[in-house]
Amino acid sequence: MTRTHPPERAPVVAPAPPEAAAAVVAVSGVTRRFGDVVALDDVSLDVGAGELVGLLGPNGAGKSTLLSLVSGQRRPDAGTVRLLGGDPRDAASRAGLGITPQETGLPPTLRVREVVDFVGGHFADPVPTGELLEQFGLTDLARRQTGALSGGQKRRLAVALSLVGRPRVVLLDEPTTGLDIGARQALWDAIRAYHADGGTVLLTSHYLEEVQALAQRVVVVDRGVVRADDSLDAILRRVGLRRVALRSASDLAAWPGVVRAERRDDGTQELYTADADTLVRELVRGDVDFHDLQIRGASLEEAFEEMVMQEATR
Numbered sequence: 001m002t003r004t005h006p007p008e009r010a011p012v013v014a015p016a017p018p019e020a021a022a023a024v025v026a027v028s029g030v031t032r033r034f035g036d037v038v039a040l041d042d043v044s045l046d047v048g049a050g051e052l053v054g055l056l057g058p059n060g061a062g063k064s065t066l067l068s069l070v071s072g073q074r075r076p077d078a079g080t081v082r083l084l085g086g087d088p089r090d091a092a093s094r095a096g097l098g099i100t101p102q103e104t105g106l107p108p109t110l111r112v113r114e115v116v117d118f119v120g121g122h123f124a125d126p127v128p129t130g131e132l133l134e135q136f137g138l139t140d141l142a143r144r145q146t147g148a149l150s151g152g153q154k155r156r157l158a159v160a161l162s163l164v165g166r167p168r169v170v171l172l173d174e175p176t177t178g179l180d181i182g183a184r185q186a187l188w189d190a191i192r193a194y195h196a197d198g199g200t201v202l203l204t205s206h207y208l209e210e211v212q213a214l215a216q217r218v219v220v221v222d223r224g225v226v227r228a229d230d231s232l233d234a235i236l237r238r239v240g241l242r243r244v245a246l247r248s249a250s251d252l253a254a255w256p257g258v259v260r261a262e263r264r265d266d267g268t269q270e271l272y273t274a275d276a277d278t279l280v281r282e283l284v285r286g287d288v289d290f291h292d293l294q295i296r297g298a299s300l301e302e303a304f305e306e307m308v309m310q311e312a313t314r
């Protein structure tokens, strides 16, 4: 007889019903206004099962508004939004949804464990409280009243609560705002584990390194419009900028081919160019004295700034 061993960790995602549509989130031609402000202008976006999508955009771009439409808290003025194949305003469609809004109110006198038990009690098969607390590094705080948690600890609890019901999709609005590096890493690990189990994630973030660390697909939103929707690699390639870092007594900011230049505190010059090979060749040909040369591709932050700047100057 073959013996099967139980898995080390139970999956934190509810299995998809067989008839589930491929698009977990389907936003089509959506416009949403607040008075004169057009927060979203004809936005379309599909998120497939098991995707981890990062929504990136400056303040006021429309990211939170988009999440509020997907979670059924608001209605679009035009266009359609579908969640797990249904209308997000129907409670049945939201049964497979977990959400961490930008600001969460936790009952201050309840203890951490009690809050997790309480929220988990609303679901048929919640993640056991001890397991969830462990995953989010909250075990030592289980008996602490939530009113006595630090901002970062509250944030961790808020994200943990979005996963207690084993949702098929989670919406995370700025999940790690206010967290220190260690806590952020722990939270990233928890999000990765959820995603590795088959969960679908749509997250917004101001931390570009967060999107770079987690997302496979990046959607850039700016002033209510989707400016780019592509794989992380493609977005980085699309901008195509290279960063050439070096030390030199000469100021090279105005050198031909340099589109932007910055000087670090340690005196290193950072030169952004579309063609690093030509720039370096020309510096050598021009007999420029330089040392400590480094060349690398643009980071997501640089790509994003470039994209928003290109749009602004159009």
Ligand SMILES: Nc1ncnc2c1ncn2[C@@H]1O[C@H](COP(=O)(O)OP(=O)(O)OP(=O)(O)O)[C@@H](O)[C@H]1O
Binding pocket: 034, 035, 037, 038, 039, 057, 058, 059, 060, 061, 062, 063, 064, 065, 066
């Ligand atoms: N309830 C509201 N009433 C009026 N205007 C609103 C409301 N909610 C959002 N807006 C406006 O809609 C636009 C989009 O806001 P939204 O909060 O979706 O942006 P965001 O990308 O999430 O920004 P942030 O990164 O700062 O959270 C902004 O101009 C904002 O001021």
